Amino acid sequence: MSLWRRSLQGLSPLEARIDLQMLQDGWRTSPSSLLGQFLALVALLWIVRDWPLPSWQWLWPSLMLLTLWTAVVRAVRHFRRFGITQSGYSHWRLALLGWHALQSLGWGMLAMALLDVASLEWRLTLVAAVIVYGYTLMLVTVHDWGAAFLGSIPLVLLAAFKLLWAQSPSATYLALVMLLSMTTCQVVSLSISRRLREGLLLRHENADLVLQLREEIDKVTQAKARAEQADQQKSEFFASASHDLRQPLHVLALLSNALRTWVEPQQGRPLLDKMQTALSSLSGMFDKMFDLARLDAQRLDYQPQAQALDAMWHRLDSEFSVLCADKGLRWSLEPTREWVLTDTHVLERILRNLLNNAVRYTEHGEVRLRARARGPWVMCQVWDTGLGIQPQHRHRIFEDYFQASNEGRLSSEGLGLGLAVVRRLSMLGPTPIKVLSRPGRGSVFSVRVPRLVPVASVPTPTPAPAPRPASPPGPTRSPMAPTAPMATAPTPPPGSAQTSQGVVVLVDDDPDVLEGTALVLKQHGWQVAAATTPDSAMDALVTLQAEGQMPEGDMPCALISDHRLGLDINGLDALRQLRYEFGEHLPAYLVTGELSGTLSAQAHHDRVVVLPKPIDVPDLLERLARIRHDLQHDEHLSH
Template sequence: MGIDHINDIERLKKINAALISRVERSMDQQGNAFSLFQTAINLENTVRRRTEELRSTLRRLEQSNIDLVEAKEAAELANLSKTRFLAAASHDVLQPLNAAHLSISALAELQVGDEGRKLVRQVERSLETMEDLLRTLLDISKLDAGVVQPSVGAVSLDHLFSSLRSDFLPLAEQKGLDLRFRSTLASVRSDRSLLRRILQNILSNALRYTRSGGVLVGARRRGDVIRIDVADTGCGIPEDQREAVFEEFNRGSRAMGLSAGGLGLGLAIVRRMAGALGHSVDFTSVVGKGTVFHLEASLVSMAAAETQSAIVELERPPGYGLFGTKVLLIENDEPVLEAMCTLLERWRCTVRTAVDSAEAIEALNGGDWAPDIIIADQHLDQGDLGTETIADVRQLLGRVVPALIITADPSDEIARTAKARNIEMMRKPVKPAQLRALLAHLLA
């Protein structure tokens, strides 16, 4: 075989190898393209699947939001219904409770023996506990529902402290405790009634859980804020009870010796009332040494404080008697009517009664008898209202006879209507001593 022939063979081998290599590369490229095609299909399927999952999740989230809104609306409606129910229930329950208060007061004046007076006092204490519970539950319900509208103005702390001292000093002396108030000229921006209730509940707790030593109430200025402190030498509050003491029906831990009776609602309503007024409330405590509650409120000017002081002085009722007073009593609840008549007659008043507006007018049509004062329930027979009936009687008599609405209806609308018509108002159940003082004030 010649050299040329050998060279041709080698050249053919190289060409063949090059062709094979090219074919292999082409096949590899096709394989890679197919692989990329498969990968793209898989990715597209994955994206589609994830998109469907995301849409499904969004639909579930939207439905959850709708359910949450519906649940919130249902809860708000239930809360409003609860408030209305408690208001209505308290009105119905307070009616017989009011009659019981009045009857027990009249019964107490008939007792000549120690045993009888002791039993009467026990019944009175039970009625007072029931009244406190009902009123506090209603107050908490109204505060939670946001229907309480504070009447904010200048409140003199000195007058407030003086009133609280008068109320709590007998209890402190009975327990052998020292109760002191540091006088102050400061006034705060608050609702006098709600602020008094807050301090009253804190003081009541302080005296309840203090066995020796005493309680000190004072105020100090911090810039534009007044901090009211109520300090006691009681058993103190453990750190793990800081939030629990503000919960409903919490009466302290027996293990720490803190349980001392009561309803366990005092501090629960303190926090709610402070929140409604925009006041901050907190405390510091050392177990075994005592507790200091802090209440912060905005400072007001001296001019506003002097105006409030003048108003308080005008509101203090003088102590006049009721002998011979002619009373027109308008009440449609028979037990309350009988109890109130008995009580007024024990005070040597002359009483005429009616159950609605027509009877009230009829009682005066003879012209031989005119009342010195009118006492009326708000909700009477025939759908009559006490405020309207008083207006009718005044028109008949031609003069503005002193008048008092006594009602268990907790709505603020009645209070506004009574105030606009120059009518005093008391909430049921009525405390006889307060009723007698207010009647004497109106007659004076």
């Protein structure tokens, strides 16, 4: 959809139909953000009520936004009642673009007023909020680049102008970071919008061909092949775009974590925590979308092998006992000694998605995981005492984006892709899913896997589960996230001196990621030899030794490398080269947005830990802290 197109004149009937459909999608999905923006405006005005700011400077932009939102709500009611015809395209198109432009202008004027009196800490928070607004708008209006452009550019330009007008180095730096970040966002948004339109065009073309050539078998077969090719191209695009879309999220996660030491604890930290929660939610949405894309593009292989369920049970127990305790639910896990023939990664991802669904839709009562032997099969079952599923919805719960209990399409309830991922994963192998549910009483999802009986095994009674102490609340993990323990590393106050923890070698071809990761590590006491290539990283390490920041002859404590380096080698090759120089047993971490089974297997063979993008900063710091503790322990024993 062109940014300046105001009518459907001059377009083919198919292109006109697609543009009309995309305009209808814009009016159908964009209003879902109004409630969140209203709450954000109320919270912001509550925070700045005591700031030395004349009331009129924040009052009239706020009134402008409220008036605009009221008009939009009325327009949406009219749209839902009557829809949009081709003759009304121009009016509704201009209304949509004008809405987003005026909304961005209102926020921009409010940002200018606040930046004029804000401290450095609040400027950092407001800039981060502008960036989050731009990325969230990109996700909501991903099908319409014109709305995404007009909805963010006025805000960014006004805020950047105000920062540049301050004529201070820190304000200028913040303005440049904001402009670069939003430029990246707009480039990605334009690429996705074009690909989505091309995909819709191919899909409608194929549908027309099928209708026209229904009586000719050979032509119907050809049309079906083209439809499958179009769908495959769409899936291939999303699967390939995983790295490019995760990269700005990865940078934003690093920068938001680096801001934590500079934000005032009582007022700024809650906003920063909310921003990081929004980033986690956005990352989870991308994970689900790309899981579907990888499955549709057949990039996941089913590799069954003999597995004992008790190890998987232990991993799921350590994660969901915390999630249930955080929500006030009882967590029940029945130990098992069964062996099955399955792909461990596929089965664990199915169960993790089912358990996340059970926790999300259970407000009171219990979530239970158990396994039961049934002849040649083992039934892995997830029970809950949640809302249950209405009979008329039971056949639709595995469809993409279907949510029976989220008619308002609240973003906090996810995208409705969890069970769609489960359905696709179950089709990879002999793992059919069975559902039993009673509305108001709860549901049980059963996954059937082939059972194995170990040779010369002696049946032993299953011990009763030991009583568990109450688990403290913990952070919610994404269904596809690793199950390593997570803890927040201690945060040093700004400007405080720290004893060097050691040296970490960092390799990444993206300057923003390289700078952000190095900044976070340095804030927590690590010396960083950062470069875009392994050879340059070794030179940076020599520079540290020459400057006296690292004793000559010492070795680095850990290696970190991005997977896609834009070189003739990838991240695993870079880590092998660095290990050859510094020691084969040196801990190594590979940061990547490609969570394929082949890459995981290669990393496991090389004893490399894979960290998915966007990176979990507290988890990385905890891993490095454990490495430092082990080194100190070894030094103590040697003395």
